[in-house]
Amino acid sequence: MKILVINGPNLNLLGTREPEIYGNLTLEKINSVLLKRAQDLNVEINFFQSNVEGEIVTQIQNAQNNFDFILLNAAAFTHYSIAIRDAISAINVPVIEIHLSNIHKREEFRHNSVISAVVIGQICGFGLDSYISALEIAVRKFRGEYC
Ligand code: DQA
Numbered sequence: 001m002k003i004l005v006i007n008g009p010n011l012n013l014l015g016t017r018e019p020e021i022y023g024n025l026t027l028e029k030i031n032s033v034l035l036k037r038a039q040d041l042n043v044e045i046n047f048f049q050s051n052v053e054g055e056i057v058t059q060i061q062n063a064q065n066n067f068d069f070i071l072l073n074a075a076a077f078t079h080y081s082i083a084i085r086d087a088i089s090a091i092n093v094p095v096i097e098i099h100l101s102n103i104h105k106r107e108e109f110r111h112n113s114v115i116s117a118v119v120i121g122q123i124c125g126f127g128l129d130s131y132i133s134a135l136e137i138a139v140r141k142f143r144g145e146y147c
Contacts, residue, residue: 001043001044001068001069001139001142001143002043002044002045002046002066002067002068002069003038003043003044003045003046003067003068003069003070003071003135003138003139004045004046004047004048004059004063004066004067004069004070004071005031005034005045005046005047005048005070005071005072005131006048006049006050006056006059006060006070006071006072006073006074007027007047007048007049007050007073007075008049008050008051008056008072008073008074008075008076008077008078009050009051009052009075009076009077010051010075010076011027011049011073011075012027012049012051014026014027014030014100015027015029021100021101021106022100022101022127023100023127023128025127025128027049030128030131031047033128033131033132034047034131034132034135037132037135037136038135041135041136041139043139045135046067053077053081053083053084054083056074056077056081056084056087057083057084057087060072060084060087060088060090060091060093060095061087061090061091063091063093064091064092064093067093068093068094068138068142069093069094069095069096069138069141069142070088070093070094070095070096071095071096071098071131071134071135071138072088072095072096072097072098072115072119073097073098073099073100073130073131074097074115078097078099078103078110078113078114078115079109079110079112079113079114080114081114081115082114084114084115085114085115085117085118088115088118088119089118094119094120094138094141095115095118095119095120096119096120096121096122096123096134096137096138097113097115097116097119097121097122097123097124098122098123098124098130098131098134099122099123099124099125099130100124100125100126100127100128100130101124101125102124102125103124103125104124104125105125120141121137123137
């Protein structure tokens with residue numbers, strides 16, 4: 001099984017970016033925890049981060065036939081990128097939407113996700129655990145295990 005983790009704009013600044021909202025962990029640290037968990041689960045995992053919408057669209061397109069699952073924190077693009085939504089709709093690879101923070105209890109403009117309707121589900125509000133849970137759910141779904 002191959003999993004692609006995609007992180008959107010400003011997530012490269014985790015660690016110093018608004019730590020009271022996003023915590024103190026860097027993206028590198030989050031990715032290293034995910035890599036370890038993926039190795040324990042015996043799955044391959046790849047990581048991509050970009051601040052550029054089109055690069056994320058291209059990664060999603062290229063995931064077709066190359067990955068079994070995408071874990072996506074589209075960051076601010078979540079709230080307005082129809083291009084990312086359409087890319088998700090255009091491929092057969094299942095996507096889990098992730099957010100570190102609980103977007104539903106923040107500013108009103110964050111309450112709406114334009115991608116939620118085309119993903120399997122959304123996990124938000126658990127920080128690093130949003131990512132770890134998404135990884136574990138993806139593996140269980142892929143293996144057809146109860147979840
Ligand atoms: C975020 C929430 C978004 O609203 C915000 O724009 C981000 C990060 C999160 O992980 O909580 O950049 O996706």
